[in-house]
Amino acid sequence: MSTLVFLEHHGNELLKSSLGVLSKAASLGDDHLAGVVAGANVRALAEEAGKFGAAKVYVAEAAQLEAPLPQPRVDVLAQLVRDGGFDTVLFANSVLAADVAAGLAARLGAGLNWDLVDIVRDDGKLVGKRPALQDSVYVDVGWTSEPRIALFRPGSFDPSATGGSAKLEDLQVALENFSTTARMVDQAHEESEGPSIEDADVIVAGGRGLGGPENFTLVEDLAKALGGAVGATRAVVDAGWYPYSTQVGQTGKTVSPKLYIACGISGAIQHKVGMQSSGVIVAINKDPNAPIFEFSDLGVVGDVHEVVPELTALVKARKGS
C-alpha cells in the first residue's frame, strides 16, 4: 500500500490535524508513505513533516499555490497520484481540504469517504469508521477501487513525532486553466492567542447560560489556563456574542479534543453532533435537566459564573506548583 497525506498549513505551521493523519498512516505500516505540502516557501514545513513518519515529502511551490484555494491543489495531487502510483490519499478535514478531496475524487473517479474518525486494516482491507445520523450509528465504510480517498474529522488522531527525516522532492506544477481563475483578494484572519479550535487538545465552550457576551471572558480565562481554545454554540454566535469561526456543531465545526468543557450549554442536538466524539466531556449548567448531562463524563449542576472562575484559579494554581 502506498499512501499520500495532504499536509495543510496555516501561516508557518502545519496543521496538527494533518500531522495526526500522517502519524495514523505511519502506524498502519505502509510500504510507502509520503506527504505533500503545497504553497509558496513551504520547504521548511515539508522538512518538519519528516518527524511525523513521512519517508518522503513532495513540495509543490508556485505563486498560484500561495493562497489557500482548492483547485490548483487538486491539479497537484491528481498529477502526483497518477505519477506516484498512490493507492490511498488521506486528508484532515477543513474548508480547504474538503474541497481538495472532493475535486480530486471527481478528477480521478475515486471513492471518497468523509467524516471518518478512524481507519483500520481488516484482513488486508482498509475500513473507515464513520459516525452517522448524529453519531448514533458508527458505519464501517470502504472503497471498491483505487485510489481511495478519505477525509478525517479533526482531532481524530494525535501527531506523534518519531524523529525521522523525510526526503524532499520538488514537483513541477502544471495547473489547469480553470483552476486558477478564482483569486484571493483579501484575507481577514482572526488571530487568536493559543491553539485553533481544530488543533486544540482542550476546548472550553460557552453557551447562552453565560448570560451575555461580556461573560465570555470566564471561558477565555479557563481556556488560557488549560492551554486550550474557545468554542461557542450556534445560539451565541447568532446573537453576535462570539465569532462564527468558533462555532461548534452541525453548522459549525466538528471537533474531538481530548477534553471539552461546556459552560452554560444546554446540549441541543445541533451542538451535540459537533463535539460528542470528544475524549472527556465536562459540563457545567444550572439546569439539572439539561440534555448535555446525558453525554457528559462529569456533569456539574451549578452556576457557571461561580464554578468557572474558581476552576480557572485552581487550574492556574496547580500548573504553577
Added chain:
Amino acid sequence: MKIAVCVKQIPEGSRRIDPESKRLDRSGEGALNPFDAHAVEEALRLKDAGGEGEIVLVSMGPAKAQDALRKALAMGADRAVLVSDDGAAGADLVATSSVLAKALERESAELVLFGQQAGDSDGAVLPAAVADRLRLPVVSQAAEVTQADGKLTVKRQTEFGYDVIEAPLPAVIAVSDAINEPRYPSLKGIMGAKSKPQETLSLADLGLDALESRTEVYALNDPPARGDSRKIDDDGNAAQAIVDFLAEKRLV
C-alpha cells in the same frame, strides 16, 4: 442571469439506515434539505439584484423528491429538473457528481449554487466535485456573494477567519447557512408553484449508463459507549471536584 440551484430532498424527522441495504431509508416523508433553502434564497436575491433571470432547480433523488422541489418553487424558483432513476439509488459522491454535472451542462447556467452540506449525510463535498467535472471555479462556505461585471466577489468563512475571493462567471458557489434567512413561501407562491414546470429525467435522458459507486458500506455498529457518567450538584466545591476528576484522567 440564469442560476441553477442544486437541491436535495432528505428524509423528514428522525432518520434510519436500512440494515438490509445499509442505505439511508428514504421511504418516509421527505423535506427540502434545510441548507439548500439558503442557496435558493441567495439565488432569489441575486436575481432581484440583477433585475432579471431564471432560477432552475436541479436535483437527483426518488420520484417523490418533486415534493421538496415544489417547496423551493414556492419560494420563487422558476422550474425544476429532477434526475430520478432506479440506477441512481445509493449513488456515492463520484456517481452523484457525474449525474449533476450532466444535468447542469444541459442548463448552462451562469451560476451554480449549492447549500453548504446535506442534512442527512452531512457531506460538504458535492460542490467541489461538480465544479471539477464542469471545469469551473468553485468557492465554498460563502457568507456573502455579490455580482458585478461578470464576476463574483465571495466572502468565504474558514477555520481562520474570512477570505475574499473573486471568481469569473460561470462559477460554482456553495453558500454557508449564515448567508441569509430563507423566506417562507407565501400563499401565492405555494399556489403558483403547482403550475411551474417540473421535469423528470432518467439517466438515459442524460446519456448516462448505470452508475458505478466507488465506496461501500460493510457494517453498522453501535457508537462506542461512553464510560461512567457522573453528575454532581455544586455544593461550593464543584470546581475542586472538576480538578480532581481532570487530574484522575491526567488532563491537568
